[in-house]
Amino acid sequence: xxxxxxxxxxxxxxxxxxxxxxxxxxxxxxxxxxxxxxxxxxxxxxxxxxxxxxxxxxxxxxxxxxxxxxxxxxxxxxxxxxxxxxxxxxxxxxxxxxxxxxxxxxxxxxxxxxxxxxxxx
Amino acid sequence: xxxxxxxxxxxxxxxxxxxxxxxxxxxxxxxxxxxxxxxxxxxxxxxxxxxxxxxxxxxxxxxxxxxxxxxxxxxxxxxxxxxxxxxxxxxxxxxxxxxxxxxxxxxxxxxxxxxxxxxxxxxxxxxxxxxxxxxxxxxxxxxxxxxxxxxxxxxxxxxxxxxxxxxx
Numbered sequence: 001x002x003x004x005x006x007x008x009x010x011x012x013x014x015x016x017x018x019x020x021x022x023x024x025x026x027x028x029x030x031x032x033x034x035x036x037x038x039x040x041x042x043x044x045x046x047x048x049x050x051x052x053x054x055x056x057x058x059x060x061x062x063x064x065x066x067x068x069x070x071x072x073x074x075x076x077x078x079x080x081x082x083x084x085x086x087x088x089x090x091x092x093x094x095x096x097x098x099x100x101x102x103x104x105x106x107x108x109x110x111x112x113x114x115x116x117x118x119x120x121x
Numbered sequence: 122x123x124x125x126x127x128x129x130x131x132x133x134x135x136x137x138x139x140x141x142x143x144x145x146x147x148x149x150x151x152x153x154x155x156x157x158x159x160x161x162x163x164x165x166x167x168x169x170x171x172x173x174x175x176x177x178x179x180x181x182x183x184x185x186x187x188x189x190x191x192x193x194x195x196x197x198x199x200x201x202x203x204x205x206x207x208x209x210x211x212x213x214x215x216x217x218x219x220x221x222x223x224x225x226x227x228x229x230x231x232x233x234x235x236x237x238x239x240x241x242x243x244x245x246x247x248x249x250x251x252x253x254x255x256x257x258x259x260x261x262x263x264x265x266x267x268x269x270x271x272x273x274x275x276x277x278x279x280x281x282x283x284x285x286x287x288x289x
Contacts, residue, residue: 005225012228016266019235023262030255 034101037117038083042074045112054079054100054117062113070111081115082106132183135171139164139187149274162234162268168208169215169230169276174283177216184208202248203241210240226280230273235265 030048031101042050052058056116057077072086072093083106093108093115105116142163143254149161164187172180192201217234218224224232238261245254 008225008228011223012225012231015224015228016231018260019231019266023259026255027259057172 005094032052032057034103035119036079037100037102037104037119039118039120040074040076041116041118043114043116052076052081059084063112064111070113072108072111072113074115081117083108083115086111126232128179132179135167135282136183136190137258139167139183139190140194143187143191145281147195162237162265162272165230165233165237165269165272166213166275166279168212169233169272170279170283172212172215172219172229173276173280175225177212180215199248203244205208206244207237207240210243211237225273226277227270227273230276231266231269234269234272235262238262238265256266 038054040052040054041048042052042062044062048062052060052061052074054076058075060074060076062072062074064072070087072088073084075082075084080100082098083093083096086093086108088108088110090110093106093111093113096106099106099115099117102117102119105114107114136198144161146163158222167187168180168184171183185208188201188204192204196204206246211233214236215229218229218232242254242258242261
């Protein structure tokens with residue numbers, strides 16, 4: 001009876017290791033198949049408003065909100081895009097790492113702003 | 122006849138219990154703000170308890186009704202789609218693992234938690250048509266394992282103490 005319990009616990013641990021291993025492999029495969037993007041698309045409230053080329057260094061302040069009171073500074077440098085400053089409360093967008101691959105996004109939820117990387121227009 | 126009534130009443134109470142746990146979860150502060158909507162999976166305590174105490178049929182019934190009612194009361198169609206995908210995959214995997222009799226209740230619960238998240242991710246990928254959401258899977262696997270351990274322990278405790286109650 002006791003050894004059956006023990007083998008169950010060992011199987012549990014093996015299960016956890018297995019799950020983590022599969023997740024890690026999936027993650028690495030995902031990372032390897034990400035494509036480099038060409039343009040940065042800005043969407044406010046779900047509608048695309050601006051687009052910038054990833055290959056042109058630029059700093060743009062994106063204003064949104066009823067009176068333009070929401071501001072996020074979008075910086076494009078060395079083929080990557082990130083948010084340098086923003087006047088939102090959480091600043092999750094500012095702490096996000098730089099994005100450059102198709103599909104990656106930086107979201108500022110309070111400002112309803114989505115910055116995404118695309119291949120074409 | 123009497124046994125049937127007892128059973129139906131009991132399952133009804135269990136469903137209500139699961140719904141309350143589901144609601145309680147929403148009140149907790151977000152565990153990880155980068156993935157909004159990430160949940161601990163407390164209703165699974167009830168589900169796995171039923172799976173071991175009664176059978177797969179009862180667990181499915183309570184799970185299905187709980188998901189529908191919770192979505193009806195507190196959610197929308199989107200949350201229903203995610204919830205059903207997560208719950209269905211989770212239950213299927215838990216049933217299979219329990220049948221092999223090679224894992225403890227905690228192990229089954231861990232698999233249940235991870236596959237619940239996986240089910241939701243798959244639904245999200247299909248709905249939003251982007252496979253980048255799969256990136257979240259590594260985080261959700263870790264939280265699924267941790268949550269699964271706690272849920273499994275809670276479920277085991279429930280099972281242990283339920284044996285002392287005569288009418289069950």
